[in-house]
Amino acid sequence: MSQAHTHLSPDAIYPFDARGVAKRFRHAAIFGALDSLQPGETMRFANDHDPLPLLSQIAQRYGDRIGVAYRQREPGVIVIDFSVL
Numbered sequence: 001m002s003q004a005h006t007h008l009s010p011d012a013i014y015p016f017d018a019r020g021v022a023k024r025f026r027h028a029a030i031f032g033a034l035d036s037l038q039p040g041e042t043m044r045f046a047n048d049h050d051p052l053p054l055l056s057q058i059a060q061r062y063g064d065r066i067g068v069a070y071r072q073r074e075p076g077v078i079v080i081d082f083s084v085l
Contacts (some may be wrong), residue, residue, distance in 0.1 A: 010080060012040055013081070018047040034058070034082060042083040044071070050078050058082070064076065 014037075016021055021029050023049075033043055050073065065085055072079035 013042045013044050016043050016045050018045060018051075027057065030054065031061065034084075035061070037082075037084045039084050045078075045080045045082055046075055046079045047080075051080075064072050 004081065014033075016030065016033050021082055030045070037043060057067060058068070067081075067083040067085050069081045069083070070079070071081055
């Protein structure tokens with residue numbers, strides 16, 4: 001039996017460390033990653049600052065199709081789960 005989509009991660013959580021992406025490409029890379037997620041999958045986003053403008057853009061672009069849950073919110077270390085609902 002073949003599957004149309006195979007998870008690379010058994011728990012369907014995929015890391016995305018924005019600190020390693022050049023600032024000029026960062027939002028495009030994040031949206032590309034979010035667009036590639038299937039329902040039930042999560043992108044675990046790491047950054048060095050709270051991405052409030054990005055969160056606003058995600059809300060405008062995806063509405064309630066993307067869940068947002070902070071996993072860690074400390075100065076210099078932000079981890080957010082973006083989940084496709």
